[in-house]
Amino acid sequence: MKKSVLIIGASSDIAIEVSKIFIKKDYYLYLLTRNTEIISKISDFNNTNSKIIYFDPNNINELENLINTLNPSPEKILIANGYMKNQTSNNDFDENLFKTININFLNNVFIIKKFIDFYLSKNIKANISVFTSVAGIRGRAKNFIYGSSKSAMITYLSGMRQKYYLNNINFTTIILGFVNTKMLKNEIGVNKYLISDTSVVAKKIVNAIEKNKEIYFPLKWRIIMFLINLIPEKIFKKLKF
Numbered sequence: 001m002k003k004s005v006l007i008i009g010a011s012s013d014i015a016i017e018v019s020k021i022f023i024k025k026d027y028y029l030y031l032l033t034r035n036t037e038i039i040s041k042i043s044d045f046n047n048t049n050s051k052i053i054y055f056d057p058n059n060i061n062e063l064e065n066l067i068n069t070l071n072p073s074p075e076k077i078l079i080a081n082g083y084m085k086n087q088t089s090n091n092d093f094d095e096n097l098f099k100t101i102n103i104n105f106l107n108n109v110f111i112i113k114k115f116i117d118f119y120l121s122k123n124i125k126a127n128i129s130v131f132t133s134v135a136g137i138r139g140r141a142k143n144f145i146y147g148s149s150k151s152a153m154i155t156y157l158s159g160m161r162q163k164y165y166l167n168n169i170n171f172t173t174i175i176l177g178f179v180n181t182k183m184l185k186n187e188i189g190v191n192k193y194l195i196s197d198t199s200v201v202a203k204k205i206v207n208a209i210e211k212n213k214e215i216y217f218p219l220k221w222r223i224i225m226f227l228i229n230l231i232p233e234k235i236f237k238k239l240k241f
Contacts, residue, residue, distance in 0.1 A: 004028040004072045005209075008057065008111060009080035011035035014131070014179060017202035018078065020044050025206070030074055057081055057107040063114045073122065076209055077115055079108050079130045084146045097145055104149035109156060116160075119169055129172035129209050130157060136175070137225045140241070161214060170212040174205055177221040194220075 005022050007015055010031035016039075019029055023044050031039050032055035039045055039052050053066070067073075083103040085096050112128055119126045135143055136150030154173055161171040178195045196218070208216035231239070 002026070002028045002072060003076075004030070004070075004074040005076040005078060006030040006032065006070070006074035007078045007080060008032045008055065009082065009131075010052075011038040012080045012082065013198055014176075014202060014205070015078070015080035016042065017198050018080075018205050019050075021202055021206045023047075023049055027076075028072060030070060057103070057111065060107065060110040060114065063111060064118075067114060067118050073118075073124060075124060075126050077112075077126070077128045078209065079111060079128070081108060082131055084143065086142075100145045101149050101152075104146070105152045105156070108153060112160065116164065116169060120167060125168040127170045127172060127209055127212050128160075129174055129205075131174050131176060132157075134175055134177045134221050134225055138228055138236075170214075172208055172213055173215045173217075174208065175215065175217040175221070176201065177218060177224075194224075 003026070005027050007019055007029065009015055010019060011033040019031060022029055026049070029045070029050040031045060031050055031052045033039055033052075034054065034056050036052050036054050044050075045052060055062070055066070081103055083100055085100065108130060112130075115126070115128060118124075130153060132153045133147070133150040135147035136152075136154050139147050139151075154175070157171045157173045160169075164171075179201050180195050180198050201218075204218070205216060228236075
Protein backbone atom coordinates (compact mmCIF):
# COMPACT_ATOMS: atom_id res chain seq x y z
CA MET A 1 0.00 0.00 0.00
CA LYS A 2 1.26 3.45 -0.92
CA LYS A 3 2.54 5.56 1.98
CA SER A 4 0.40 8.60 2.63
CA VAL A 5 0.61 11.87 4.49
CA LEU A 6 -2.01 14.49 5.29
CA ILE A 7 -0.98 18.13 5.62
CA ILE A 8 -3.22 20.73 7.25
CA GLY A 9 -2.31 24.30 6.37
CA ALA A 10 -0.83 23.04 3.12
CA SER A 11 -0.60 26.46 1.48
CA SER A 12 2.09 27.82 3.82
CA ASP A 13 5.54 28.30 2.28
CA ILE A 14 7.24 25.58 4.33
CA ALA A 15 4.33 23.15 3.93
CA ILE A 16 4.53 23.51 0.15
CA GLU A 17 8.25 22.68 0.15
CA VAL A 18 7.67 19.72 2.47
CA SER A 19 4.86 18.48 0.21
CA LYS A 20 7.10 18.58 -2.87
CA ILE A 21 9.62 16.37 -1.10
CA PHE A 22 6.98 13.87 -0.05
CA ILE A 23 5.70 13.73 -3.65
CA LYS A 24 9.22 12.93 -4.89
CA LYS A 25 9.42 10.17 -2.28
CA ASP A 26 6.27 8.64 -3.79
CA TYR A 27 3.89 9.44 -0.95
CA TYR A 28 0.22 10.02 -1.59
CA LEU A 29 -0.66 13.49 -0.29
CA TYR A 30 -3.85 14.93 1.13
CA LEU A 31 -3.41 18.70 1.03
CA LEU A 32 -5.91 20.45 3.29
CA THR A 33 -6.16 24.22 3.14
CA ARG A 34 -8.55 27.15 2.86
CA ASN A 35 -6.38 28.52 0.03
CA THR A 36 -6.93 25.77 -2.51
CA GLU A 37 -6.18 28.13 -5.43
CA ILE A 38 -2.58 28.53 -4.29
CA ILE A 39 -2.02 24.78 -4.19
CA SER A 40 -3.82 24.02 -7.45
CA LYS A 41 -1.48 26.35 -9.35
CA ILE A 42 1.59 24.29 -8.36
CA SER A 43 2.34 21.71 -11.04
CA ASP A 44 3.84 19.21 -8.56
CA PHE A 45 0.40 18.65 -7.05
CA ASN A 46 -1.60 18.29 -10.26
CA ASN A 47 -1.18 14.54 -10.50
CA THR A 48 -2.64 11.30 -9.24
CA ASN A 49 -0.40 11.29 -6.14
CA SER A 50 -2.14 14.18 -4.41
CA LYS A 51 -5.60 15.38 -3.52
CA ILE A 52 -6.35 19.02 -2.69
CA ILE A 53 -9.15 19.42 -0.14
CA TYR A 54 -10.76 22.59 1.15
CA PHE A 55 -10.67 22.60 4.94
CA ASP A 56 -11.29 25.34 7.49
CA PRO A 57 -9.62 24.46 10.83
CA ASN A 58 -12.40 26.35 12.59
CA ASN A 59 -14.88 23.69 11.45
CA ILE A 60 -13.46 20.78 13.44
CA ASN A 61 -16.68 18.75 13.26
CA GLU A 62 -16.22 18.34 9.50
CA LEU A 63 -12.89 16.64 10.05
CA GLU A 64 -14.28 13.39 11.51
CA ASN A 65 -16.39 12.69 8.41
CA LEU A 66 -13.47 13.61 6.16
CA ILE A 67 -11.03 11.27 7.90
CA ASN A 68 -13.33 8.30 7.38
CA THR A 69 -13.52 8.93 3.62
CA LEU A 70 -9.76 8.93 3.03
CA ASN A 71 -8.38 5.88 1.26
CA PRO A 72 -5.61 5.09 1.88
CA SER A 73 -5.76 6.31 5.46
CA PRO A 74 -2.88 8.73 6.13
CA GLU A 75 -0.41 7.33 8.65
CA LYS A 76 1.43 10.63 8.87
CA ILE A 77 -0.17 13.98 9.76
CA LEU A 78 1.55 17.35 9.54
CA ILE A 79 -0.18 20.37 11.03
CA ALA A 80 1.34 23.51 9.54
CA ASN A 81 -1.26 26.07 10.62
CA GLY A 82 0.22 29.25 11.96
CA TYR A 83 -0.63 32.87 12.63
CA MET A 84 1.49 35.75 13.88
CA LYS A 85 0.68 39.44 14.02
CA ASN A 86 3.12 42.15 15.02
CA GLN A 87 2.15 43.31 18.51
CA THR A 88 2.82 47.00 18.02
CA SER A 89 -0.60 48.17 19.20
CA ASN A 90 -3.17 47.29 21.84
CA ASN A 91 -6.05 48.55 19.70
CA ASP A 92 -7.03 45.05 18.58
CA PHE A 93 -5.57 43.11 21.51
CA ASP A 94 -8.67 40.96 22.13
CA GLU A 95 -9.08 39.98 18.49
CA ASN A 96 -5.38 39.20 18.10
CA LEU A 97 -5.33 37.18 21.32
CA PHE A 98 -8.22 34.92 20.38
CA LYS A 99 -7.15 34.48 16.77
CA THR A 100 -3.56 33.64 17.66
CA ILE A 101 -4.45 31.14 20.37
CA ASN A 102 -7.19 29.53 18.28
CA ILE A 103 -5.04 29.02 15.19
CA ASN A 104 -1.75 28.12 16.88
CA PHE A 105 -3.09 26.02 19.74
CA LEU A 106 -6.79 25.33 20.32
CA ASN A 107 -7.73 24.29 16.79
CA ASN A 108 -4.68 22.04 16.60
CA VAL A 109 -5.58 20.32 19.87
CA PHE A 110 -9.05 19.46 18.54
CA ILE A 111 -7.63 18.33 15.20
CA ILE A 112 -5.12 16.06 16.92
CA LYS A 113 -7.86 14.59 19.14
CA LYS A 114 -9.88 13.60 16.06
CA PHE A 115 -6.92 11.80 14.52
CA ILE A 116 -5.96 10.09 17.77
CA ASP A 117 -9.50 8.71 18.11
CA PHE A 118 -9.37 7.48 14.51
CA TYR A 119 -5.96 5.81 14.88
CA LEU A 120 -6.93 4.10 18.12
CA SER A 121 -10.16 2.75 16.60
CA LYS A 122 -8.27 1.34 13.58
CA ASN A 123 -5.14 0.33 15.51
CA ILE A 124 -2.97 2.26 13.06
CA LYS A 125 0.66 3.08 13.82
CA ALA A 126 0.95 6.80 13.10
CA ASN A 127 2.98 9.97 13.36
CA ILE A 128 1.49 13.38 14.13
CA SER A 129 3.80 16.35 13.58
CA VAL A 130 3.16 20.01 14.36
CA PHE A 131 5.01 23.21 13.51
CA THR A 132 5.93 25.20 16.61
CA SER A 133 8.52 27.94 17.16
CA VAL A 134 11.54 29.00 19.17
CA ALA A 135 9.27 31.84 20.31
CA GLY A 136 7.66 29.27 22.60
CA ILE A 137 10.89 28.63 24.51
CA ARG A 138 10.99 31.94 26.37
CA GLY A 139 8.53 34.82 26.33
CA ARG A 140 9.42 38.17 24.78
CA ALA A 141 7.50 41.44 25.00
CA LYS A 142 7.29 41.89 21.22
CA ASN A 143 5.43 38.60 20.60
CA PHE A 144 4.24 37.27 23.96
CA ILE A 145 0.84 36.16 22.59
CA TYR A 146 2.36 34.23 19.68
CA GLY A 147 5.09 32.81 21.93
CA SER A 148 2.54 31.72 24.54
CA SER A 149 0.49 29.84 21.94
CA LYS A 150 3.58 28.04 20.64
CA SER A 151 4.77 27.24 24.17
CA ALA A 152 1.38 25.70 24.92
CA MET A 153 1.67 23.54 21.79
CA ILE A 154 5.15 22.32 22.75
CA THR A 155 3.94 21.33 26.21
CA TYR A 156 0.81 19.66 24.83
CA LEU A 157 2.78 17.53 22.39
CA SER A 158 5.12 16.44 25.17
CA GLY A 159 2.13 15.22 27.14
CA MET A 160 0.65 13.42 24.13
CA ARG A 161 3.98 11.75 23.41
CA GLN A 162 4.00 10.24 26.87
CA LYS A 163 0.28 9.42 27.00
CA TYR A 164 0.18 7.49 23.70
CA TYR A 165 3.65 5.99 23.66
CA LEU A 166 2.32 2.44 24.13
CA ASN A 167 -0.31 2.96 21.41
CA ASN A 168 2.31 3.46 18.67
CA ILE A 169 1.21 7.02 18.01
CA ASN A 170 4.31 9.18 17.70
CA PHE A 171 4.40 12.97 17.98
CA THR A 172 7.07 15.13 16.37
CA THR A 173 7.48 18.66 17.68
CA ILE A 174 8.97 20.81 14.93
CA ILE A 175 10.57 23.85 16.59
CA LEU A 176 11.47 26.38 13.93
CA GLY A 177 13.57 29.53 14.05
CA PHE A 178 13.59 32.19 11.35
CA VAL A 179 12.84 30.70 7.93
CA ASN A 180 12.72 32.66 4.69
CA THR A 181 8.91 32.77 4.35
CA LYS A 182 6.15 35.36 4.06
CA MET A 183 5.59 35.19 7.83
CA LEU A 184 9.14 36.50 8.39
CA LYS A 185 7.99 39.88 7.10
CA ASN A 186 6.48 40.46 10.55
CA GLU A 187 9.98 40.38 12.03
CA ILE A 188 11.94 43.58 11.51
CA GLY A 189 15.74 43.75 11.39
CA VAL A 190 16.45 40.02 11.55
CA ASN A 191 20.12 39.13 11.11
CA LYS A 192 20.48 37.29 7.79
CA TYR A 193 22.68 34.64 9.42
CA LEU A 194 19.73 33.59 11.58
CA ILE A 195 17.47 32.99 8.57
CA SER A 196 17.33 29.46 7.14
CA ASP A 197 16.51 28.51 3.57
CA THR A 198 13.03 27.07 3.17
CA SER A 199 14.07 24.10 1.04
CA VAL A 200 16.84 23.10 3.46
CA VAL A 201 14.49 23.25 6.44
CA ALA A 202 11.85 21.26 4.52
CA LYS A 203 14.29 18.39 3.91
CA LYS A 204 15.14 18.20 7.61
CA ILE A 205 11.47 18.27 8.57
CA VAL A 206 10.67 15.37 6.25
CA ASN A 207 13.62 13.42 7.65
CA ALA A 208 12.39 14.00 11.22
CA ILE A 209 8.86 12.88 10.34
CA GLU A 210 9.99 9.74 8.51
CA LYS A 211 12.23 8.74 11.42
CA ASN A 212 9.52 9.47 14.03
CA LYS A 213 11.82 11.83 15.89
CA GLU A 214 10.38 13.32 19.06
CA ILE A 215 11.73 16.79 18.32
CA TYR A 216 13.25 18.60 15.36
CA PHE A 217 15.11 21.58 16.81
CA PRO A 218 17.95 22.98 14.63
CA LEU A 219 21.31 22.89 16.41
CA LYS A 220 21.87 26.61 15.79
CA TRP A 221 18.66 27.49 17.58
CA ARG A 222 19.19 24.96 20.36
CA ILE A 223 22.42 26.77 21.22
CA ILE A 224 20.85 30.23 20.93
CA MET A 225 17.85 29.36 23.11
CA PHE A 226 20.05 27.55 25.64
CA LEU A 227 22.06 30.73 26.09
CA ILE A 228 18.93 32.90 26.26
CA ASN A 229 17.47 30.64 28.96
CA LEU A 230 20.60 31.15 31.05
CA ILE A 231 19.88 34.87 31.37
CA PRO A 232 18.38 35.63 34.82
CA GLU A 233 14.84 37.04 34.72
CA LYS A 234 15.85 40.27 36.46
CA ILE A 235 18.25 40.96 33.57
CA PHE A 236 16.14 39.46 30.79
CA LYS A 237 13.18 41.76 31.51
CA LYS A 238 15.38 44.79 30.73
CA LEU A 239 16.56 43.53 27.35
CA LYS A 240 15.14 44.75 24.05
CA PHE A 241 15.29 42.05 21.39
